[in-house]
Amino acid sequence: MSTTRRNTSQRLTLAILILLSVTAITLDYRGEASRAIKSVRNGARDAISPVQRVLADVLHPIGDLFSGAVNYGSAVKANEQLRNELGALRRQALENETAERQLQEILTEQNLPYVQNIPQLLAEVISGSSSNFQETFEIDRGTSSGVGVGMPVVAGPGLVGIVVSAGSSTSVVQAITDPDSSFGVSFGTPTSVAVANGHGAGYPLYLANVTADMRVHDGEVVYSSGVTGASLPAGIPVGTVESWQQQGGALTKTVQVRPFADLSGLNYVTVLQWFPAP
Amino acid sequence: MPVVPVTGRAWLRVAAVGCIALVVQEGILNGLIVGGAHPDAFLLLAVAAGLVAGPQQGAVIAFVVGLVADLFVLTPFGLSSLVYVLVAFGAGTAASLPGGRAPYGFQMTVALAGGVVGTLLFEGIGALLGQPKLPAHQLVVVAAVVGIANVVLVIPASAALSRAINIGPPRDLGAVSGGSAAR
Numbered sequence: 001m002s003t004t005r006r007n008t009s010q011r012l013t014l015a016i017l018i019l020l021s022v023t024a025i026t027l028d029y030r031g032e033a034s035r036a037i038k039s040v041r042n043g044a045r046d047a048i049s050p051v052q053r054v055l056a057d058v059l060h061p062i063g064d065l066f067s068g069a070v071n072y073g074s075a076v077k078a079n080e081q082l083r084n085e086l087g088a089l090r091r092q093a094l095e096n097e098t099a100e101r102q103l104q105e106i107l108t109e110q111n112l113p114y115v116q117n118i119p120q121l122l123a124e125v126i127s128g129s130s131s132n133f134q135e136t137f138e139i140d141r142g143t144s145s146g147v148g149v150g151m152p153v154v155a156g157p158g159l160v161g162i163v164v165s166a167g168s169s170t171s172v173v174q175a176i177t178d179p180d181s182s183f184g185v186s187f188g189t190p191t192s193v194a195v196a197n198g199h200g201a202g203y204p205l206y207l208a209n210v211t212a213d214m215r216v217h218d219g220e221v222v223y224s225s226g227v228t229g230a231s232l233p234a235g236i237p238v239g240t241v242e243s244w245q246q247q248g249g250a251l252t253k254t255v256q257v258r259p260f261a262d263l264s265g266l267n268y269v270t271v272l273q274w275f276p277a278p
Numbered sequence: 279m280p281v282v283p284v285t286g287r288a289w290l291r292v293a294a295v296g297c298i299a300l301v302v303q304e305g306i307l308n309g310l311i312v313g314g315a316h317p318d319a320f321l322l323l324a325v326a327a328g329l330v331a332g333p334q335q336g337a338v339i340a341f342v343v344g345l346v347a348d349l350f351v352l353t354p355f356g357l358s359s360l361v362y363v364l365v366a367f368g369a370g371t372a373a374s375l376p377g378g379r380a381p382y383g384f385q386m387t388v389a390l391a392g393g394v395v396g397t398l399l400f401e402g403i404g405a406l407l408g409q410p411k412l413p414a415h416q417l418v419v420v421a422a423v424v425g426i427a428n429v430v431l432v433i434p435a436s437a438a439l440s441r442a443i444n445i446g447p448p449r450d451l452g453a454v455s456g457g458s459a460a461r
Contacts, residue, residue, distance in 0.1 A: 013337060014334075017338065017341045017363045020359075021356045024356025025354045026356075027356075028354045029354065048350075052305055055305030055306065056305075127304055127305070127309075129308065130303060130308055130347070131352075131353055132315050132397070133409065134352055164352065165352065172352065174352075179412060200314065200413055201314035201416075264311065
C-alpha cells in the first residue's frame with residue numbers, strides 16, 4: 001500500500017472513530033438511550049463486583065499492614081488521642097440521654113425527619129473511583145438490599161456522599177468532595193443555610209450563598225439542612241468551618257468547610273435508607 | 279513501522295489483555311492513590327495499542343478500550359473512547375516516525391506524553407461537555423501520576439499487546455523496514 005493511500009486510510013479510520021465517539025456521547029445525553037446506557041453500566045458493575053469484593057478482602061488488610069508499618073508512630077499517637085476522645089464522648093452521651101428522650105418525643109409529634117430514626121444499611125467499599133475526574137466509590141449493596149439513588153451515605157462522624165447509581169448488587173456513591181457535588185447545609189445560631197460544593201479530593205468544601213450578614217465562626221459545625229425540597233435529611237454532620245473570608249464591601253462570604261469523614265481510607269460506610277421528597 | 283493486520287483470533291487475545299487491564303484497574307489501581315490521583319490502565323492500554331499496532335489499528339483498539347472504560351465511570355459515555363482514540367493515533371503516528379531510537383526509551387517517552395496529553399484532553403473535552411473542572415494543581419497531580427505510571431507499566435503492557443497481536447516483542451524501530459512479516 002503506498003504511503004499516501006495508507007495515510008488517507010488512517011485519517012479516514014480516525015475520522016470514523018471520532019464520529020462514533022461523538023455519537024455515543026450524544027446518545028448518552030438523550031433520555032431513552034441514556035437510560036439504556038445506565039442499565040448497561042449497572043450490569044457491567046454488577047458483573048465485575050465479585051472480583052472487586054475478593055480483591056478488596058485481600059488487599060484491604062495488606063494495605064492496612066503497610067500503612068501501619070510506615071505510620072506506626074503517628075498511629076500510636078492517634079490511638080491515644082482517640083481513647084481520650086472516646087472517654088469524653090461517653091460522658092457526653094450519658095448527659096444527653098435525657099435531652100435525647102425529650103427530643104424524640106417532640107420529633108414524633110412533629111413527624112420531622114431525623115437521621116437516627118432512618119433505617120441504616122452497612123456496606124463495604126469495594127472499589128474507589130475509576131476516573132481521576134470524579135470522586136466516587138463503589139459499595140457492595142444495590143437495589144436488592146434496598147439501596148436507591150439519592151440515599152445519603154455516612155461513615156464515622158459524618159456525611160461522605162450520596163448514592164448516584166444503583167445496580168442490583170452494587171451502587172456508586174458520589175463523595176461530597178466531588179467537583180459536581182452540591183447540597184444544602186445549615187450552621188450557626190441563629191441557623192443560616194447555604195449550599196456546600198465539592199472541589200476535589202483532599203480539598204475543603206466551599207459554601208455558596210453565604211451573605212455578609214450571616215455569622216460564621218472558625219470551628220463551627222455544619223449540618224445537612226433538610227429544608228423543604230432538600231436532597232438530604234436534616235441534622236447529618238458534614239464538617240467544621242476551616243476558614244472564612246470576606247472582601248471589603250462584598251455582599252457574600254467565602255467559607256471553607258473541612259469534612260468530618262476521612263474520605264481517603266473508607267472501608268465500610270452506612271447507607272441511610274431515606275429518599276428526598278418528590 | 280510494519281503494519282500487521284490484526285486477525286480474528288488476535289482480537290480475542292487483545293480482549294483478554296483488556297479484561298486483565300479491567301481487573302487490575304478496578305481491583306488494584308483504583309486504590310493506589312497518590313496525591314488524590316491513581317494510574318489509568320485503560321489510557322496506558324490505548325498508548326500501548328498505538329505503539330504496537332500502529333495509528334490505525336491502535337485507534338480501533340483504543341476505541342473499544344474506551345467504551346469498556348466508560349462502563350465503569352459516570353462521565354459521558356463515549357468521552358473515554360474519544361480521548362483514547364486521539365492518544366492512540368498520536369502514539370502510533372509517533373512510533374511511525376523514522377527511527378534509530380532504542381525502543382524502550384522511546385516507548386516510555388511516548389507513554390509519558392500520552393498520559394499527560396490524555397489527561398489534559400479528558401479535562402478539556404469534558405469541560406466542553408459541561409463536566410466540572412478539577413482545580414489546576416489537582417490536574418497537574420493527575421497528569422503527573424498517570425504519566426509516571428504509564429512510564430513504569432508501558433513495557434509490560436506493550437509486550438502483552440505485542441504477543442496478543444502476534445507480532446513478537448518490540449524491535450529497534452530504526453532497523454525495521456516496511457513489510458516485514460509477523461512472527
